[in-house]
Structure formats: C-alpha cells, structure tokens
Amino acid sequence: MGDSPFQLDFDDLPRVLPLFPLSGVLMLPRGELPLNVFEPRYLNMVLDSLGEERMVGILQPARSAADPIADDARLLSTGCAGRITAFQETSDxxxxxxxxxxxxxxxxxxxxxxxxxxxxxxxxxxxxADMIDDGRVQAVDRQSLLRALKTYGAARSMQVEWNSLDGVDDEVLVHQLAMGLPFAPNDKQALLEAPDLIERGRILTALLDMAALQGDDESDDAGTRH
Known part of the structure; x- marks a missing residue:
C-alpha cells in the first residue's frame, strides 16, 4: 500500500472495473469529479462498488450522446479509474x-x-506513471497557459481570483481546468490521452486560445448529471 491507508499501489488496482460511460466528462488522476447519480443501474453500480474496491471506470461513448447512454453504445478505448472518496444519500x-x-x-x-x-x-x-504525483516535477508552460486562460475568461466574462492560482501546482491547475471547462467531448478525450502533463498543458492552452476566438458559443454541458 501507499503512504496513506487509502492510497492504492499500482499492483493493487482492480483488473475488472464497473464502467460509467459519460459523454463530455473528463476525469484525470488525482482530480475530483462530482457525480449526481440517479439512474437505477448506476445506483446499483455505486452501491456494489462501495462494498468492494470503491473503484469505477469513467470513459466516453465513441459517439457523443445525451443521457441515458445506450447499453450497447460503443465506448472509447481509453478511460480513467476513480475511487469513490465521498458519497451522500438524498431524500429523493x-x-x-x-x-x-x-x-x-x-x-x-x-x-x-x-x-x-x-x-x-x-x-x-x-x-x-499516473500513480506518481508529478505536478512539481513536470513544469508546464505556465505563462502561456495563464495568458490563454485570461483571454478565455475575458471572452466569457469569467470572474477569476488570479492571485489564488499562484500557489497551485501545475498538475492541479491543468487538471482542474481540463476537467471543469466545457470543452467538446473529442477535446476532453485529447486531454485524457495526452502522454504527460507537459503535453496536456499544451493541448489545454491551444483549446483555450481556440475557444476564446469562437466567443461565448459553448454551453457548460459537462455537468455532473447521471
């Protein structure tokens, strides 16, 4: 096991995962993804996972689709395993x-x-290598990324506490932006499949630049509704 009793070693990862296909949703190592689960099949999945390794595989369908995604929908070949680290039941x-x-x-x-x-x-x-927290090892081009983010934010009238980003390490910054911003499903997949943090930062910077040029046409449809 790792340094924490809740931290998995690579050899401890389960070889079979329950799958949660979600179009336009991205999860990356050490990133936190909130989910609002209400479909009976996925309620079953979460409850079963809580009794086992608490691990779920997030991946996209090969073709973008609105919920619910068909049971026989073809899935993209690369996804990300996540561990259930918090859950809450609701009255409904x-x-x-x-x-x-x-x-x-x-x-x-x-x-x-x-x-x-x-x-x-x-x-x-x-x-x-995903099991290694390398945010302080692989340095992204932070200056270019923040410049692109400022241009993107100005085009969408986003309110950003820029000073709060100073102490955020590169991996946290890149992964939070990649997961949270409303990029198209194929762009989310490109961010997922980037070979390392440096390349993911480059892709993210390019996506921000392109989105800023397009104006405020995108809607945030990568919400956590399932």
Missing part, C-alpha cells in the same frame, strides 16, 4: 458521489455484471 433517492482519479486504463473485454451496468477487464500498464 439519488447519490451525490465524489470520484478521485487514480489511473488511466485501456478498455478490454466486457464481462457480465448482473447489476444492469457494464463491467470490463482493463489494462493499466501504459499508464503506471
């Missing part, structure tokens, strides 16, 4: 869940779950 039978990203994976053969949701064998071997 929903679960408010927080997933914390752990490690990306390649999708393998699907297996029967018996709970109405999808499960699959996954392969983490290409992404062992």
């Amino acid at each position: 039978r929903r679960l408010l869940v927080t997933l914390t990203g752990v490690c990306r994976f390649r999708l393998g053969q699907e297996v029967d779950s018996g709970g109405g949701y999808r499960r699959a064998v996954v392969d983490y071997s290409d992404y062992k």
Whole structure:
C-alpha cells in the first residue's frame, strides 16, 4: 500500500472495473469529479462498488450522446479509474458521489455484471506513471497557459481570483481546468490521452486560445448529471 491507508499501489488496482460511460466528462488522476447519480443501474453500480474496491471506470461513448447512454453504445478505448472518496444519500433517492482519479486504463473485454451496468477487464500498464504525483516535477508552460486562460475568461466574462492560482501546482491547475471547462467531448478525450502533463498543458492552452476566438458559443454541458 501507499503512504496513506487509502492510497492504492499500482499492483493493487482492480483488473475488472464497473464502467460509467459519460459523454463530455473528463476525469484525470488525482482530480475530483462530482457525480449526481440517479439512474437505477448506476445506483446499483455505486452501491456494489462501495462494498468492494470503491473503484469505477469513467470513459466516453465513441459517439457523443445525451443521457441515458445506450447499453450497447460503443465506448472509447481509453478511460480513467476513480475511487469513490465521498458519497451522500438524498431524500429523493439519488447519490451525490465524489470520484478521485487514480489511473488511466485501456478498455478490454466486457464481462457480465448482473447489476444492469457494464463491467470490463482493463489494462493499466501504459499508464503506471499516473500513480506518481508529478505536478512539481513536470513544469508546464505556465505563462502561456495563464495568458490563454485570461483571454478565455475575458471572452466569457469569467470572474477569476488570479492571485489564488499562484500557489497551485501545475498538475492541479491543468487538471482542474481540463476537467471543469466545457470543452467538446473529442477535446476532453485529447486531454485524457495526452502522454504527460507537459503535453496536456499544451493541448489545454491551444483549446483555450481556440475557444476564446469562437466567443461565448459553448454551453457548460459537462455537468455532473447521471
């Protein structure tokens, strides 16, 4: 195990994951993804996961689709495993869940779950480096990223506490922006599949530049509704 009793080592990652397909939603290692779970199949999935490793695989359908995503929808081959680190029941039978990203994976053969949701064998071997918190090791071009963010924010009248970003390390900054901003599903996938933090920062900067030129046409449809 890792330094914390809740921290997984690479060899402890489960080889079979329940799958939560979500269009336009991105989870990255150590990023926190809030989910509002109400579909019966995914309520079953969360409850089953709480009794096991608390791990769920987030990935996108191959074609963008509104909820609910069909049971037989083809899925993209790269996703990210997350651990349920918080959950709350509501009076109207929903679960408010927080997933914390752990490690990306390649999708393998699907297996029967018996709970109405999808499960699959996954392969983490290409992404062992995800288990290393390298925000202070891999330095992104922070100056270019913040310049692009300021231009993007001005185009959308965003209120940003710029001073609050000074003490945020590169990985946290890049991952929070990548996960939280309303980029298109294919752009979210490009951010997920970036080989390292430096390249993810470059992609994010380019997306911010392009979005600023397009104006305020995008809507925040990457909300956590499921």
